[in-house]
Amino acid sequence: MSNNTAITPESYPMKGGDSTYSYAKNSSFQKSATNIAKSMIDEAITDYLDIKDFSSASLNNKFHIADLGCSVGPNTFISMQNILEAVQQKYQSQLGDQYPHKFPDFQIFFNDHVSNDFNTLFSSLPPERQYFAVGVPGSFHGRLFPNSSLHFVQSSYAVHWLSNLPEELLDKNSPAWNGGRIHYINADDEVGKAYVAQFAKDMASFLDARAKEIMVGGMMVLIMPSTPNDVPHSRIPSGVMFDLLGSSLMDMAKEELISEAQVDSFNLPLYAASPKEMTELINQNGFFSIVRMELNNLFSCIDSQTTGKSCTMHLRAALEGIIVKHFGSKVIDEVFHRLYEKTQEFSERLESSYKEGTQLVLVLKRKLK
Ligand SMILES: C[S@@+](CC[C@H](N)C(=O)[O-])C[C@H]1O[C@@H](n2cnc3c(N)ncnc32)[C@H](O)[C@@H]1O
Incomplete structure (x- = not known):
């Protein structure tokens, strides 16, 4: 059992390999996200990517694409292939007679934390790929390129x-102390404010780094869970799931399977920003214009009969690492068994949370400041 309660690790890899609880086998929600965003990304490339924006030196017959936070696949391969095809079409339409002589070589950079399972990622690279694949380890909150x-x-x-x-x-003397809860959902305002401030700081460093790395005329797509403007966080699917996970852990603490102090010192490092917050942060950075922004409903295409189970499996693939690190591996099956039971008990609450569109797709273009 971990006694390292004060320091939070800064890397939270998804479960690697291809076992029952792996990310590779439990990331179909994120795959649906990619499918939903595809037509918007295709259109944005057709409408806003202009090869003439790039100087010939910066192009030099190569085109560089990066996926930040790629995990282990297969989703990253699908979305990178979609983007590559859309860019190829754009080249074809803009090059006219010069096509295919001036077609670029594509290089795709797969980035994630050092602790990501890059072996699984690289051993499953599509054999027929039309690009050069490169691994880029490190946090996207700093410079990578x-x-x-x-x-x-x-x-x-x-x-x-x-x-x-x-x-x-974690400070019992602070109004933002989050005892008995694991997230800002249903917590005191001060807890929410602390999360907001951390997200703003992280997004500022993310955008600063990308503003340096993406050339003028280049584009960036961000797909992320979001909380619609003026909707409480507790009404979105991830909010409901985190609340149920917190109450499963508290039940286990009451039965002394884990300690209450362990729950008090555990918080999820996740924040679902609203479109309004993202707009403000992008404007503060000042190097990107927002060319498209949309909230989609990811759950509109997911079968509600299986959601309790799927949500539990997806959450396990994402959170098993940090839960094991904090509470130890012996309790992990019990934690997720209880979570699954709660999804059945509170199925109406979970299902009603699917009504809002909570997937934000942002298409940005790097401009001259
Ligand atoms: C839920 S997975 C998404 C994977 C993939 N993009 C997809 O859509 O299936 C989130 C990934 O982001 C990575 N990640 C989180 N913070 C990161 C950071 N600061 N730098 C690089 N990768 C990060 C995690 O390690 C994880 O692999």
Whole structure:
């Protein structure tokens, strides 16, 4: 059992490999997210990517795409292939007679934390791929690429992970102390404010780094869980799931399977920003214009009969690592068994949370400031 309650690890890899609880086998929600966003990304590339924006030196017959927070696949391969095809079509339409002589070589950079299971990622690279694949380890909250070296960047279901938890959540003397809860859902306002401030800080460093790395005229797509403007966080699907996970852990603490102090010192490093918050943060950075922004309903295409089970499996693939690190591996099956039972008990609450569109797709273009 971990006694490291004060320091939060800053990397939270998804469960690697391809076992029952792996991310590779439990990421169909994120795959649906990619499918839903595809037509919007295709249109944005057709309408807003202009090869003439790039200097010939920066193009030099190559096109650089990066996926930030790629995890282990297969979703990253699907979305990178979609983007590559849309860019190829754009080249074809803009090059006219010069096509295919001036077609670029595509290089795709797969980025994630150092602790990501890059072996699984690289051993499942599509054999027929039309690009050169490169692994880029490290946090996207800092610099990862040389100045003005990227033409297109995507980050899907990754920027909502905080780089660190606000320290005051663990300080019993702070109004933001979050005893008995594991997230800002249904917590005191001060807890919510601490999360908001951490997300704003992280997004500022993310955008600063990308503003340097993406060349003028380049584009970036962010796909992320979001809370619609003026809707309480407790009414969105991830909010309901985190609340149920917190109450499962508290039940286990009452039965002394884990300690209450352990629950008090555990918080999820995740934040679902609203479109309004994202707009403000992007405007504060000042290097990107928002060319498209949409909230989609990811759950409109998911079978409600299986949602309790699927939501539990998806959450396990994402959170098993940090839960094991904090509570130990012996309780992990019990935690998720209880969570599943709660999804059945509160199925109406979970299902009613699917009514709002909570997937934000943002298409940005790097401009001259
Ligand atoms: C839910 S997975 C999404 C994976 C993939 N993009 C998809 O849509 O299926 C989130 C990924 O983001 C990565 N991640 C979170 N914070 C990161 C950071 N600061 N730098 C790099 N990767 C990060 C995690 O390690 C994880 O692999």
